[in-house]
Structures are given as C-alpha cells and as structure tokens.
Amino acid sequence: MVRTGVDAVARALAILKAFDPERAAMTLTEIADATDLYKSTVLRLAASLEADGFLVRGTDRLFRPGPELWRLGALYQRGLDLADLIRPSLHRLVEVTGETASFYIAEGDERICLYRVNSPRSVRHHLEEGQRLPIDRGAAGRVLTAYRDSASADGKKIRDRGFYVSIGERDPEVAAAAVPVIDIHGQLRGALSVSAIRTRFDADARKAAIEVLKSEAKALIGLLPASER
8 A cells, every 4th residue: 555645744743742741752662552653664754753853862762852843832822812712612611501601810819800701691690801800719719729729628629520619609699610721731721610690500500511611621721832830
C-alpha cells in the first residue's frame, strides 16, 4: 500500500500529540507504543521533525517537544481572545438549561463576572459582565475559593466532587451550580456557572446543569492555552 503525504502528516502529528505533561520525554519504544506505529516509522518521522525543530533528542536519547512548538504556541496565545473560547460554551449552557450562564475569575476577596449570557426567560437571574460579587458565597465563589485554599476540608470536598451547588447563599431567590475550568497544567482558570430563580432550579434542573457544565469545562481543557506555572 502506497503511503500518501497526508498519511505521513497524520503520523507525524500523532507523534507530537503523544507528548503530554505526564510524558514530556519519551524513548523511541514509548513513542511507538503510544502511537501504535512501527519503530522504524517513528524513527524516520522523528528525524524529520527534529530537523525542523519540532522535536529534540538529548544525549539521554529521549525525545522531547522542540522549540518550534513553543514558537507556534506563543503565536497562538498572542492571538487568542479568551472570550472567543468561553462565550460559545456559555451560549450552549443557556441553550441546554434555559438559564443564565456565566464565567467568573477570582480577584482578591471578590469574584468578577468576566463573561455572561443571560437567560432568554422574562423572569431570570440577570448578570452584567464586570459585576463583582463576594467570593465566599454562591456556587462560583465556592469553587474559586476551593482552589485557593488547598488545606480546607470544605475545599477538598468541592474539588473531589468537581462541582458546587448553592441555594439561596448570596441571594435568597437565586440558586446556582458551578464547576472549575482547569487548563492542561491543572491550573484553575475560572469557574463556569449556571444560575436560576430558586424555585425553578429543582433537583432535575440541577442535575442537568451539572452534567452540561462538566462537559463544557472538559472541552475547554484542550482549547485553553496553558497558564504559566
């Protein structure tokens, strides 16, 4: 069977994608195992990738991502508008739940609503972008706090569970669910939240919101540029 140029590109990309934070350096055998490619194929493609700076091979004979990937990654980060990644998630959250969706970041003793899409319903929890709220109350605030205080027992429970639901914590008429947004380095980037009028956010609504929140947060892992550690 004749291999086309597209086949070769796909195999070269498979080699690059095999690297991750847990596999930052690999032997030839490890790359072959991770990609299901023959060692001879890996060796040939790795030589081309190394020649163009996409891979480097040290004196320990281990392959590592090369400087050309850093250059391209830097270009990606400079051209990235975080809103372009978060807003589509918020729109999908509103479409599925019918409630207000928002993305918060922590700043001091407050959380800031960086982006939001309000519910289309006439009776709704309405938020404005840039609005500042307490970080110690409400679903998003609790999630952000849980990743600040690693020693807190309550924070550990939230991190282990992967979400938090608040019912009337900040506003007696509002309930919300929130999940952390984590990048590929495991760093917290913010919190995704769905908030609603309390009487409408029953057990079924909360369950549905948590499922779609987790799905959107998981999808963002592969899209967000890694934060500096």
